[in-house]
Amino acid sequence: MKNTLYILIVIASLAVSCDDDVTSPKNDYEYFPLEVGSYTVYEVKEEIYSAGKTEPKTSSWQEKDQIIDKTDDGDSESFILARFTRSTGSDYWVKTKEFRINRTPDKILTSIDSETFFSLIFPVSESVRWNGNAYNNRDKEDYFYQDINRPYSESKQRFDNTLTVVERMDSSIINRYTGIKKYALGVGLIYDDQVSYEYCQTPECLESDIRVVESGTHRTRKILEFGTSK
Secondary structure, X not given: OHHHHHHHHHHHHHHHHHHHHHHOOOOHHHHOOOOOOEEEEEEEEEEEEOOOOOOOEEEEEEEEEXXXXXXXXXXXXEEEXXXXXXXXXXXXXXXEEEEEEEEEOOEEEEEEOOEEEEEEEOOOOOOOEEEOOOOOOOOOOEEEEEEEEEEEEEOOEEEEXXXXXXXXXXXXXXXXXXXXXXXXXXXXXXXEEEEEEEEOOOHHHHHOOOOOEEEEEEEEEEEEEEEEOO
């Protein structure tokens, strides 16, 4: 009887171990894979709120980020990305800018529009926090991880292993500033949601349970496709 019980415990342990091997990512760096030729296409939607307007001005377009070059400098790798935009899926891509991503053993830095952001830190853990603005002149923002190694669906695509980076989560009766990004293992950025709202501050607005956006923006980027072109 004892032998039978021991065998069952071993089998159960092996089953859990095998399951962990399947669901646990092998390499944290694969949440932000970088390879010359790889690209990602996003659907971008933006809402701009203006004082005196009851409805926001809305717009949408597509963006494609593609790695076009790479340089090595010891433990650091630098990648140049080109960003292309188009109004709809039937239009031609137009190159709008280039930006740089630096990868070191412990971090990912994204330099775009003359500012550098501390995008990811390694190893990935929900216990770690870091200043996403450590390499620019903006105010300190504590970034942190959530929902590590969780499945997520976006644009009719399912990603088995994803994580969320909370970049900002500030809300009050007068404003809301939030920013989150989701990354998928073997893919990279799949979702980006940035909100910057100023709420109405008249006595009537402040007494209401419903917040009225007076000015600000809300922009989302959602993955449409990804791949590699040689």
